Amino acid sequence: AQSVTQLDSQVPVFEEAPVELRCNYSSSVSVYLFWYVQYPNQGLQLLLKYLSGSTLVKGINGFEAEFNKSQTSFHLRKPSVHISDTAEYFCAVRSHSGNTPLVFGKGTRLSVIA
Amino acid sequence: KAGVTQTPRYLIKTRGQQVTLSCSPISGHRSVSWYQQTPGQGLQFLFEYFSETQRNKGNFPGRFSGRQFSNSRSEMNVSTLELGDSALYLCASSLVTGFYEQYFGPGTRLTVT
Numbered sequence A: 001a002q003s004v005t006q007l008d009s010q011v012p013v014f015e016e017a018p019v020e021l022r023c024n025y026s027s028s029v030s031v032y033l034f035w036y037v038q039y040p041n042q043g044l045q046l047l048l049k050y051l052s053g054s055t056l057v058k059g060i061n062g063f064e065a066e067f068n069k070s071q072t073s074f075h076l077r078k079p080s081v082h083i084s085d086t087a088e089y090f091c092a093v094r095s096h097s098g099n100t101p102l103v104f105g106k107g108t109r110l111s112v113i114a
Numbered sequence B: 001k002a003g004v005t006q007t008p009r010y011l012i013k014t015r016g017q018q019v020t021l022s023c024s025p026i027s028g029h030r031s032v033s034w035y036q037q038t039p040g041q042g043l044q045f046l047f048e049y050f051s052e053t054q055r056n057k058g059n060f061p062g063r064f065s066g067r068q069f070s071n072s073r074s075e076m077n078v079s080t081l082e083l084g085d086s087a088l089y090l091c092a093s094s095l096v097t098g099f100y101e102q103y104f105g106p107g108t109r110l111t112v113t
Helices: none
Strands: A003-006 A010-014 A019-021 A023-026 A031-038 A044-050 A056-058 A064-068 A073-078 A087-095 A108-113 B005-007 B010-013 B019-024 B031-038 B042-050 B053-057 B064-068 B074-078 B087-094 B108-112
Touching: A003 A087, A010 A019, A019 A108, A023 A031, A023 A087, A031 A064, A031 A073, A044 A056, A044 A064, A044 A073, A073 A087, B005 B087, B010 B019, B019 B087, B019 B108, B031 B074, B042 B064, B042 B074
Parallel strands: A010 A108, B010 B108
Antiparallel strands: A003 A023, A019 A073, A023 A073, A031 A044, A031 A087, A056 A064, A064 A073, A087 A108, B005 B019, B019 B074, B031 B042, B031 B087, B042 B053, B064 B074, B087 B108
16 A cells, blocks of 8 residues: 655745655555645646656646655655745655555645745 | 536535535546545545446445446445535546546535535
């Protein structure tokens, strides 16, 4: 079974400052890794995914994440945030093998302050 | 291409009633998964359907059920509603079962009073 820990439930940051949202996972098998964003009263939108290959993945809206296998981490970063980035961010994993569902972290609420 | 649609968007029910939620996947997608989102428990997997068959099931009581039709549209049903069933119910579609990329709908906000 897999599990995901998002280390910060809330992250306040000033506009144009950099941000890092932390995600650690636990799994006995290889996994795919995802970051989703949820804006108020909306569903989840895929920001980026790691399937294989380069450990640095770039997503939409200027976000990127780095897969670190030894640390079992997949932290999300953005060099300069905007007010519009205020949302809930979810890290998720899915096993390579078998028919297993996405397992989500509890989410991190990013609040960008003007 | 139209995204995942869910109806209704908002629903208020009374404890003890039952409710049916509907999800239409992206055209060509044959797998539909359902998730429950609450402030306390976060996002929890309910079940996945592919080719009208349930392929995977989360740890929810039997009051939660679902089905999928031949056009890939899916419904989930919750019987004997409890206050704790108040949540945002999200549907996600993917091309086939086990496919890594899922696309989410806007959700149905269910309030049980």
